[in-house]
Amino acid sequence: MISFMNIQENTLISYNLIKDIKTDYVIFNTENMFIDKYQLHAVNLSNDHIFTDYLLDDDYTNQWSIFGESQVDTSLLLAVNFQPAMIFHVEKLKRLLKEHNEYTLFDLSLMVLLNQATILVDGHVVFSFNQNLKPTKHLVQSYGDRLEQLGRYYGNQIKCINNDASTLLSIDTLMNRFNLLNFFISKLKLYPALYRYFLKRKLKPYQHLVQERNIKATKQIIVFLGFDFQYRGNSKYLFEEMIQNNHVPIYFILEDNDPLLHTNNSNYFVPKSQSSKLIEHARVVILESFAPDDFITNGYVFNLWHGTPIKKLFLDSLEPYQNQNIFLYKYRKYNKLMRTDYFLTDHPSADNLFKTAFHLKNTNIIHYGYPRLHYLKAQRLNQQHTIKDTILNKYGLSNDKPILIYLPTWKDYDYEPLEMKQLEQYFHVLSKPHPTSNATVNGKIVEEATEDLLVIADVVLSDYSSVIFDSLALNIPSYLLMDDYETYIATRGVYDSVINDLQPIIYYNRETLIQDLIYKTHVAHSSKFINQTTNNDQLINLIKKRLNT
Known part of the structure; x- marks a missing residue:
C-alpha cells in the first residue's frame, strides 16, 4: 500500500519520477532519514497526504499541539520547526506535479501545504532526520507572503505571523507587536539566532529529560517511585519481595502525606519532598507509570507499567485536550519515556502495543510478567478463604452467595450507571470505582485493594479496564460491558487487536449481560494476552545485574 523511493536530499x-508508482501512498527516503516501521504501521491511512511527527538528530524537540487532531489547517504547519515528515497520496501528488514544476522533498512538502486548506496529521513518530532539511530560497521568496515564520527564518521577510501559538516564541510576539523592532531584527538578519535562543530558553526547564546519564555518579541503591508515588500495584509486590532478600539499600518514595511514612517500616519509605538526590544517584530506579516532570536520574530505569491496555495510549490516542491545553505536553511526555531502559509487559503479545504507543526505540522490552499477578496467583491458592472471610465480615455479608467484583474504568463523559438490584439477588456485588472517577457506581462500594478483591472474586465484571487480563489469568469467569462502545472509541479509542481477542466476553447490551450472569452463561476464554509466568525471579535477577554494573 506504501511505496518507498530512495532519493538524494536535493533530488528534484x-x-x-512518480508516474509509474502503483501503490496508494509513497514515502521518499533520503540518506539523511530513518523510517520507523512500527510507528508507520500504526498510522491510520486515509485518502489524503499525511503529516506525521518526527525526530531531528535523534532528539524530540517539537512543540506541535496539532497532534490532538486528525486534520488541521495547513497554515499551522508552516513554521520553522517544520520538516518533510510526509506520507504522500500518490494520485494527489501526480495531479500536483502535473500542474507545477519539479521540487526537492522539502519544497514538495511545502507545495502540498500551500495547495490545500487542510491536511491529515498523525502523531506517531515515523521519521527521524539526521539533519535539519531546508527549503530552497527560491520557494521561500516566491511564497513569502504565505510562509510567514519560514520567511523570517530563511528569507528575511518583514511580516507578522498568524500561526499555531505553540510554535511561536517570545521573539515572534515582540516582532508582531512592534513594527520598529520587526524592521530592525529583519534588516540585521538576527531572527534565526534569536529564534534558536528563545527556543532553547523555552525548553530549558526540561533539559534534564534529554541529558545523558552518568552511571559513575550512582550508588548501589534501588529506588521505587511506584504508581505516581502510591504504594500499590506491581511496585508494591515487587518491593515487598525484594526487601526480604536484599543486601543493598531499597527505598520507596511516597507522597508527603502518606501514612506509611509513620509505620514500623518507615525506614524504607521516603517522602517525595526529600527524594530528589536519592533518585538522582540511585543505580536502579523503578516506576510504574509516567515519570514526573522533575525526573532527574543517572541510573537504570525500569518501568513496570500497570496493565495490558484495551484503551489506546499516548501516540496511539489523539488526546486532544492534553495536546491543546497542557504546556509542551507531548515534548515532556515523550522525553520522559525515552529515559526508560527496561519496560515490563505481561505477555509478548502485548509488546507491539507499547512499541507504537510509547515509541520504545532504545528500550529493552522484557515480558517477565507482572509482580501483581504473581502475587494474586499465590494468594488465591493459599489465602483466598482467609481474605474472603475478612472482607465479608467487614461489610456484614454472609457467605451464602458468590461474589461479583465490579471494576469500571474512568470515562470523561456521562455514563448511566449499571443497575445492580437484579444481580444482587444472586451475588454479593462489590464495586470499586476508578480512583480518578466521580461517576456514580451501584453495588456495595468497597475500598479494598483491587488485588484483594480479585483474590476472593467468583465473577469479575468490567468494561475497558486492563484488570480483565488479571481475572482471565486467574481463571475467574470474566465479563466486559461495552454498551457505550461508539462513544468510548470516539473519545479515547481502543486497540482493535485487543477488542477482537476479547470479543467472546464482550457485551453490548445490558439485559443480555445480566441474564448471562444470572444463569451463569460464561465463555471460558483463552486470550492470547494472558500471562503464563508465576514468579519474579527473572526480573529480580536483571535488576541485580544492573545494580552491580
Missing part, C-alpha cells in the same frame, strides 16, 4: 521530484 517530478511527475515523470
Whole structure:
C-alpha cells in the first residue's frame, strides 16, 4: 500500500519520477532519514497526504499541539520547526506535479501545504532526520507572503505571523507587536539566532529529560517511585519481595502525606519532598507509570507499567485536550519515556502495543510478567478463604452467595450507571470505582485493594479496564460491558487487536449481560494476552545485574 523511493536530499521530484508508482501512498527516503516501521504501521491511512511527527538528530524537540487532531489547517504547519515528515497520496501528488514544476522533498512538502486548506496529521513518530532539511530560497521568496515564520527564518521577510501559538516564541510576539523592532531584527538578519535562543530558553526547564546519564555518579541503591508515588500495584509486590532478600539499600518514595511514612517500616519509605538526590544517584530506579516532570536520574530505569491496555495510549490516542491545553505536553511526555531502559509487559503479545504507543526505540522490552499477578496467583491458592472471610465480615455479608467484583474504568463523559438490584439477588456485588472517577457506581462500594478483591472474586465484571487480563489469568469467569462502545472509541479509542481477542466476553447490551450472569452463561476464554509466568525471579535477577554494573 506504501511505496518507498530512495532519493538524494536535493533530488528534484517530478511527475515523470512518480508516474509509474502503483501503490496508494509513497514515502521518499533520503540518506539523511530513518523510517520507523512500527510507528508507520500504526498510522491510520486515509485518502489524503499525511503529516506525521518526527525526530531531528535523534532528539524530540517539537512543540506541535496539532497532534490532538486528525486534520488541521495547513497554515499551522508552516513554521520553522517544520520538516518533510510526509506520507504522500500518490494520485494527489501526480495531479500536483502535473500542474507545477519539479521540487526537492522539502519544497514538495511545502507545495502540498500551500495547495490545500487542510491536511491529515498523525502523531506517531515515523521519521527521524539526521539533519535539519531546508527549503530552497527560491520557494521561500516566491511564497513569502504565505510562509510567514519560514520567511523570517530563511528569507528575511518583514511580516507578522498568524500561526499555531505553540510554535511561536517570545521573539515572534515582540516582532508582531512592534513594527520598529520587526524592521530592525529583519534588516540585521538576527531572527534565526534569536529564534534558536528563545527556543532553547523555552525548553530549558526540561533539559534534564534529554541529558545523558552518568552511571559513575550512582550508588548501589534501588529506588521505587511506584504508581505516581502510591504504594500499590506491581511496585508494591515487587518491593515487598525484594526487601526480604536484599543486601543493598531499597527505598520507596511516597507522597508527603502518606501514612506509611509513620509505620514500623518507615525506614524504607521516603517522602517525595526529600527524594530528589536519592533518585538522582540511585543505580536502579523503578516506576510504574509516567515519570514526573522533575525526573532527574543517572541510573537504570525500569518501568513496570500497570496493565495490558484495551484503551489506546499516548501516540496511539489523539488526546486532544492534553495536546491543546497542557504546556509542551507531548515534548515532556515523550522525553520522559525515552529515559526508560527496561519496560515490563505481561505477555509478548502485548509488546507491539507499547512499541507504537510509547515509541520504545532504545528500550529493552522484557515480558517477565507482572509482580501483581504473581502475587494474586499465590494468594488465591493459599489465602483466598482467609481474605474472603475478612472482607465479608467487614461489610456484614454472609457467605451464602458468590461474589461479583465490579471494576469500571474512568470515562470523561456521562455514563448511566449499571443497575445492580437484579444481580444482587444472586451475588454479593462489590464495586470499586476508578480512583480518578466521580461517576456514580451501584453495588456495595468497597475500598479494598483491587488485588484483594480479585483474590476472593467468583465473577469479575468490567468494561475497558486492563484488570480483565488479571481475572482471565486467574481463571475467574470474566465479563466486559461495552454498551457505550461508539462513544468510548470516539473519545479515547481502543486497540482493535485487543477488542477482537476479547470479543467472546464482550457485551453490548445490558439485559443480555445480566441474564448471562444470572444463569451463569460464561465463555471460558483463552486470550492470547494472558500471562503464563508465576514468579519474579527473572526480573529480580536483571535488576541485580544492573545494580552491580
